[in-house]
Amino acid sequence: MGAGNFEPVLEVRNLHVAYLSRASVPSSVIVDVSFDVRSGEILGVLGESGSGKTTLAASLLRLLPSNGKIQHGSITFRGQDVLQAEPRELESLRGRRIALINQEPSVALHPTMRVSDQVDEVLAAHDHLSRKARREKLQQVLAALFPTETDRISSSYPHQLSGGQRQRVLIAQAIACGPPLLIADEPTASLDPATQREILSVFENVRRRFGVAIIFITHNPSLLAGLADRVLVLYAGRIAEFGPAENVLFHSLHPYTRVLLGCLPPSFGATAASRKTKLPVISGDAPNLDLLSLGCRFEPRCEDRFEYCRTREPVAVSPANEHVVSCFKFGR
Amino acid sequence: MSSEFMQPLIRVESVSKYYRHRRILSSGHIVHALNGVSLSIAPRSTLALVGESGSGKSTLALCLACLERPSSGKIWFGGRDIATLAENQMRAVRPQIQLIFQDPASSLNPRFTAFEIVTEPLVLQRRWKGRQTREQGFALLERVGLSAEMASRRVGEFSGGQKQRLAIARALSLEPKILILDEALSALDCSAQARITNLLLELQSSFALTYLFITHDLAMAAHIADEIAVMNRGRIVERGDPQKLLDSPEHEATRRLVAATPQSIITSRMLGA
Numbered sequence: 001m002g003a004g005n006f007e008p009v010l011e012v013r014n015l016h017v018a019y020l021s022r023a024s025v026p027s028s029v030i031v032d033v034s035f036d037v038r039s040g041e042i043l044g045v046l047g048e049s050g051s052g053k054t055t056l057a058a059s060l061l062r063l064l065p066s067n068g069k070i071q072h073g074s075i076t077f078r079g080q081d082v083l084q085a086e087p088r089e090l091e092s093l094r095g096r097r098i099a100l101i102n103q104e105p106s107v108a109l110h111p112t113m114r115v116s117d118q119v120d121e122v123l124a125a126h127d128h129l130s131r132k133a134r135r136e137k138l139q140q141v142l143a144a145l146f147p148t149e150t151d152r153i154s155s156s157y158p159h160q161l162s163g164g165q166r167q168r169v170l171i172a173q174a175i176a177c178g179p180p181l182l183i184a185d186e187p188t189a190s191l192d193p194a195t196q197r198e199i200l201s202v203f204e205n206v207r208r209r210f211g212v213a214i215i216f217i218t219h220n221p222s223l224l225a226g227l228a229d230r231v232l233v234l235y236a237g238r239i240a241e242f243g244p245a246e247n248v249l250f251h252s253l254h255p256y257t258r259v260l261l262g263c264l265p266p267s268f269g270a271t272a273a274s275r276k277t278k279l280p281v282i283s284g285d286a287p288n289l290d291l292l293s294l295g296c297r298f299e300p301r302c303e304d305r306f307e308y309c310r311t312r313e314p315v316a317v318s319p320a321n322e323h324v325v326s327c328f329k330f331g332r
Numbered sequence: 333m334s335s336e337f338m339q340p341l342i343r344v345e346s347v348s349k350y351y352r353h354r355r356i357l358s359s360g361h362i363v364h365a366l367n368g369v370s371l372s373i374a375p376r377s378t379l380a381l382v383g384e385s386g387s388g389k390s391t392l393a394l395c396l397a398c399l400e401r402p403s404s405g406k407i408w409f410g411g412r413d414i415a416t417l418a419e420n421q422m423r424a425v426r427p428q429i430q431l432i433f434q435d436p437a438s439s440l441n442p443r444f445t446a447f448e449i450v451t452e453p454l455v456l457q458r459r460w461k462g463r464q465t466r467e468q469g470f471a472l473l474e475r476v477g478l479s480a481e482m483a484s485r486r487v488g489e490f491s492g493g494q495k496q497r498l499a500i501a502r503a504l505s506l507e508p509k510i511l512i513l514d515e516a517l518s519a520l521d522c523s524a525q526a527r528i529t530n531l532l533l534e535l536q537s538s539f540a541l542t543y544l545f546i547t548h549d550l551a552m553a554a555h556i557a558d559e560i561a562v563m564n565r566g567r568i569v570e571r572g573d574p575q576k577l578l579d580s581p582e583h584e585a586t587r588r589l590v591a592a593t594p595q596s597i598i599t600s601r602m603l604g605a
Binding site: 048049050163191192193194195196197219220221259260263264265266274275276277278279280281282286 | 492521523524526529530550552554555574575592593
C-alpha cells in the first residue's frame with residue numbers, strides 16, 4: 001500500500017469549531033483538532049454520530065451552516081491559508097482542488113441529466129479547456145470509473161443506474177478536475193455489503209491511478225480495515241487516537257477506540273457459545289456538548305479513568321512511532 | 333433452540349409475489365419479487381434473512397405483516413392461512429406480527445411525543461382503557477430503556493438509537509408474537525447497534541418473542557439468529573445453522589455475502605491479537 005510521499009496536502013492545526021444555539025451559547029463541536037493529510041494517502045476518520053466528523057469535513061471547505069463558526073486554528077492546503085481565502089479563491093478550491101462527496105448519493109445527481117453531461121458540467125465549471133480537450137478528459141474519467149459499458153452508462157439517466165453505479169458517477173464528478181484531495185463523507189452508508197466492497201475498491205483504484213489523497217469519513221470501523229493508511233478517531237469533537245491504521249484498528253490504545261471496536265459482533269471465528277450473548281457496550285450516554293466539564297470528554301464513560309481525568313484535559317502523547325493518543329494512561 | 337421438534341409459529345408455503353410495471357402504451361412487464369418462497373420459524377427463535385438489495389427480503393416482510401398480499405402461496409399463522417384473509421380479518425392478525433423499519437426518523441410521527449407514539453396503536457386498536465393504558469405506556473418506555481421524563485419529548489429530540497427504542501416499544505404495545513426487524517440496526521452506529529441488539533435479546537426472553545431479523549450484516553445475523561436463510565432473486569437459496577453457513581457457504585450468493593463482510597477482518601484479528 002503506497003502511502004505516497006510524506007508531503008502534506010492539507011494541514012489542520014488546533015482547529016476549534018462551535019455552533020451557536022438559540023441562546024447564543026456556543027457548543028464546541030470540534031476542539032483542538034490537528035492533523036495532516038499526506039499526498040496520495042487514504043486517511044480514515046472514524047467517529048459515531050455527533051462526534052463532529054461531518055462538521056470537520058464542512059470546516060475544511062468552509063461550508064459550515066450559518067450558525068457554525070470556526071473559532072480558531074488554521075487550515076492550510078498546499079501552502080494556501082484556507083481560512084483567509086477570498087470568495088474567488090475559495091471557489092477554485094472547492095470542487096476543483098478539494099472535492100467533496102456527501103452522505104446522500106440518491107439526491108446528489110440531477111434526475112433529468114445524462115451521466116456524461118453531469119460529469120462534463122463539473123469540468124466546464126472549473127477547467128478552462130477547449131471543447132476537444134474537455135471531451136477527451138471526460139472520456140478518460142468515465143472510462144476509469146466504468147471500464148465496461150462506458151458508453152451505455154455515459155448516456156444513461158440516474159434512475160437507470162444501480163446504487164453502486166450512481167456512487168461511481170459521483171466519484172467521477174469528484175475526480176474530474178484532478179483534485180489533490182477528496183473528502184468522502186460516509187460514501188457507502190446506504191449500500192449493501194457487496195456493493196460497499198466494490199465502491200471501496202473504486203476508491204483504492206482512484207487513489208492509485210490519479211494520486212488523489214482521500215479523507216474517508218465513516219462510523220463503521222470495519223470499512224477502514226484494509227482501506228485506510230492512517231486512522232483518526234474522533235470522540236465528542238476531539239481526537240482520541242490517531243495513527244497508522246494497523247496500530248489504531250488492531251493495537252488500539254485509547255479506551256474509547258477499544259470499547260468501540262469491541263461492540264462489533266464477534267461471529268467470525270468465534271465459537272457458537274458466544275451466540276445470542278450480550279455484546280459489550282459503551283456504558284453511559286453520549287456526551288452533551290453544551291455541558292462539558294474540564295476533564296477528558298470520555299472520562300464519564302471510561303473504565304480506565306483516573307482521579308485527575310475529571311479535572312484535566314489529556315494532551316496527545318505518542319507512545320509509538322506516529323501513533324498518537326490523548327489519554328493519561330499513556331503519559332501525563 | 334432446536335426447531336425440529338416444535339410446531340412452527342409461522343410457516344410460509346411457496347409464496348410468490350409479482351408486481352406489474354405499468355407503462356402508458358404497452359402492457360408492461362412483470363417483476364417477480366418473490367418466487368416460491370417457503371420457510372418456517374419456530375416460536376421464540378430468531379430467523380435471520382440475509383441477501384443483497386433487491387433480493388426480495390422486504391417484500392417477504394410486507395407479506396408476512398399482512399401489508400402486501402402474496403400473488404400465490406400460503407402463510408400459515410395461528411392455524412389459518414393469513415395470505416387469503418378478508419381485509420377485516422387481517423386487521424385482527426396484524427397486531428400479532430409487528431414490523432420495525434430501518435429509518436426510525438421517517439417511520440415515527442415527528443409531531444407526536446414519545447408517549448403518544450407508544451400508545452397510539454392501542455388507541456387505533458380500540459384498546460384504550462384510561463389509566464391502565466397510561467401506566468402501560470410508561471411501562472413500555474421503561475422496558476426499552478427510556479425514562480418517564482422522556483415521555484413528553486418529541487421524536488426530533490431523540491438520538492437514532494433512542495428512536496429505534498421507541499419504535500420497538502410501539503411495536504410491543506400490541507403484545508405481538510412476531511417482530512419483523514427490517515434492517516432495524518443498519519442506520520445506527522456500531523455502539524448503538526450493540527445496545528439495541530442486547531435489548532432485543534433481553535426482550536425475546538422476557539416476552540417469548542419470535543424474530544425475523546432482516547439484514548445485510550452477516551456478522552450480526554450470525555450473532556443474533558438461531559438460523560440464517562439467504563435470499564437471492566426472490567428465492568431462498570440456502571438456510572441453516574449460522575456457523576455452518578459462514579464456514580462453508582454452498583450457494584454462490586452466500587459466498588458473495590461472506591466475502592463482502594468486512595467485520596471478519598477486524599474481529600478475527602482482534603481476537604487473535
